[in-house]
Amino acid sequence: xxxxxxxxxxxxxxxxxxxxxxxxxxxxxxxxxxxxxxxxxxxxxxxxxxxxxxxxxxxxxxxxxxxxxxxxxxxxxxxxxxxxxxxxxxxxxx
Numbered sequence: 001x002x003x004x005x006x007x008x009x010x011x012x013x014x015x016x017x018x019x020x021x022x023x024x025x026x027x028x029x030x031x032x033x034x035x036x037x038x039x040x041x042x043x044x045x046x047x048x049x050x051x052x053x054x055x056x057x058x059x060x061x062x063x064x065x066x067x068x069x070x071x072x073x074x075x076x077x078x079x080x081x082x083x084x085x086x087x088x089x090x091x092x093x094x
Contacts, residue, residue, distance in 0.1 A: 006053040010041055022046055022061050023053075 007013060007023035018039050020027060023046060039046065039061060050059030057065060074082070 006049055006055055009049045009052070011045075012040055016040065020061070022057060022059050022064075023049055023055065025055070 006025075007021050010016065010021075010023055016039075018037065019031065019034060020037060020039070022039050023041075043060070043064065046059035048059075050057070060068065071079070
């Protein structure tokens with residue numbers, strides 16, 4: 001499968017002009033004042049398309065990749081503590 005085809009599978013392909021498409025293998029720098037710098041497709045849909053094309057970044061944005069690396073570098077004990085604190089959060093819906 002062509003890597004170029006991955007971003008063409010996005011349902012927003014015909015109307016999107018995001019310079020940092022997480023489904024593209026080519027990365028461009030954002031232009032100051034660019035109104036479309038963020039991908040509008042949900043992470044789950046991006047991940048499904050990326051899996052189909054075996055993309056290295058798995059359809060994640062730069063900030064999502066950074067957050068995943070930060071999480072993966074936490075000890076198991078620290079992860080448990082973070083999850084426990086999140087479960088106690090008053091913002092958590094029940």
